[in-house]
């Protein structure tokens with residue numbers, strides 16, 4: 001059985017001109033995708049995968065368009081009893097992970113709670129000098145609202 005954890009953090013850019021609000025996934029303590037390749041984690045897809053099986057673009061581009069990062073096949077998520085199974089084809093290598101469904105849901109919930117507390121402590125920077133990647137996470141976590149649509 002594999003273990004999933006979700007972490008959100010603020011990463012200050014090397015030149016100090018801004019920062020990114022990034023979400024990362026860890027499987028058995030290993031970061032799932034490399035940030036250096038412009039991959040990002042879509043919180044909404046992750047959350048949906050905890051609720052129902054399907055194909056989910058949990059791994060996407062930092063801009064939010066998965067094709068932009070060369071990902072055309074989403075993670076194939078199946079639910080079997082108290083298990084949530086992932087089959088990842090892209091990005092390579094092809095991998096299969098088996099999670100305990102209860103622990104998976106707790107990990108996702110914890111990730112959301114942690115992200116929200118990070119938002120509270122950085123609210124003044126978010127959407128100004130701090131960019132949410134992918135941008136859609138900003139809507140999912142309530143940083144942006146469709147009505148006001150911050151730049």
Ligand SMILES: [Zn+2]
Pocket residue numbers: 061062063064065068069
């Ligand atoms: Zn992109």
